[in-house]
Amino acid sequence: MTLSTFDLRRARAETRAAAQVVHLNNAGASLMPIAVADALYAYLRREEFEGGYETAAAEQPALESFYTASARLLNAKSSEIAFIENATRAWDMVFYALPLGPGDRILTSHAEYGSNLIAYLQRARQCGVKIDVIPADSDGVLDLDCLQSMIDQHVKLISISHIPTGGGLINPAAEIGQIARQHGIPYLLDACQSIGQLPLDVDAIGCDLLSATGRKYLRGPRGTGLLYVAQPWISRLEPPLLDQHAAELTSPTSYQIRDDARRFENWECFFAGKAALGQAIDYALDWGLPEIADRVGDLANRLRASLRAIDGITITDQGRQQCGIVTFTDQRRSADEIQKAARAAGFNTSVSSGSGMFLDFSRRNISEVVRASVHYFNSEDEIDQFCAFIAATPE
Ligand SMILES: Cc1ncc(COP(=O)(O)O)c(C=O)c1O
Structure with a gap:
C-alpha cells in the first residue's frame, strides 16, 4: 500500500x-476512535443507570465478543484468551506460573522491557534461575545464531519483547519461534507494542504465550490488556493467584481450576473496558x-x-x-x-x-x-x- x-x-x-x-x-x-470511545461511554452510562451487575448481564454478548475478536486477531481460539488489566500483569500471570528452579535458564533479549527484567531478577533471587541475554547483531536485532548456540538442556524459557518500548526495532518473532519449537522450549512473547501495529498470528510466530495491552496500537481504553495461552499450556500452568472465577470450590478443602485461559483472570475487572477493547479489536480488523x-x-x-x-x-x-x-x-x-x-x-x-x-x-x-x-x-x-x-x- x-x-x-x-x-x-x-x-x-x-x-x-x-x-x-x-x-x-x-x-x-x-487515541480511541469514535466507535470505541462511544461504546465505552455507553457501557458506563448503562452502569450508572442500571447498575454494574445488571449491565454485565445485559451486555454479555459485547463482553463475550472481546474473546472472539481477540482470537480472530491472533489466529487463536477464544478459550485461549484472557482479559487482564494490562500487559505487565498478563505477562506476570504466566511468567510466575512457569515451574522454574535452580539452574534453569531464561533466554531473553537485550531490548527487554524493564518490568520483565525485574521479574526475571526476582525469580533469580527467589529460586536460582539464570538469566542469559541473547546478544544483538550489528543492526541491534536479536542474533538468531547466538540464540541457537546458547540453547542447552537447562533452557526452560525463551522470553522476548517483540518491539521494545523505546525504539523502532522489530525482533524476528517467528524465527525465534522456529528455534523454540525445534527445541521444545516454551516461548513467551511480549507483544505489547506490536499488537494493533503488525499482523500477529500465534501459529505462524510459534509462541506458546503472548501478552499485550489495549491502550496502545489497538486504540482501546487504558486499564485493559490480554493474554494468550496456547491450549496445551493452559492445564500445565497453575496461575500464581486464584479467585473464585479462576477456580471453583469443590469441597471445604478442595478446588478445581477452570480449564480455559480465563483461569488467569480476576473476577472483578474493568467490564466497560473489556467491551470497548473488543470493539477496538474489531475496528483494527476492519482496517x-x-x-x-x-x-x-x-x-x-x-x-x-x-x-x-x-x-x-x-x-x-x-x-x-x-x-x-x-x-x-x-x-x-x-x-x-x-x-x-x-x-x-x-x-x-x-x-x-x-x-x-x-x-x-x-x-x-x-x-x-x-x-x-x-x-x-x-x-x-x-x-x-x-x-x-x-x-x-x-x-
Ligand atoms: C514492550 C513493553 N512491554 C510491556 C509494557 C507494559 O505494558 P502495560 O503498561 O500495559 O503493563 C510496555 C509498556 O510500555 C512495553 O512497551
Missing part, C-alpha cells in the same frame, strides 16, 4: 481528537492489520528521514525492519525539554528513559530519548509540522 491509497480522511473523521492535537504518543496510549502496518511503516520512515536531515538530531532506532516508534536525541536540548515544549506547541510525544530499556540503553550509553510514535490516523502534514517544530532553533 502507498500513502495515497490509505483512507486517511476516514481515519481522521473517525477520531475526534485528530482535529485537536498532533498525537505522536501512540506507543504510550493511542486490516497488513494495511495498518504498511501505513504506520510509511509514516515512520517519513518521520525518520525528515528528522535525520535536521542538524543536531540523532535517530536512535535500531533494526532492519522498523515500526511506528521513532526515537531520537537532540544535541541542543534534553528529551524532557523537547517533550514539554512539544506538548505546549500541540504535539504529544513521550520520553523513553533507561528504566524501560535498561540493558539496551546501558549497552549503548543512552540515558533518554524522545519517542514520537505514529499511527495510521496521523497525516503527512502532521509529520512535517512536527519536524519543522523540531528544526526550529530553541530559544
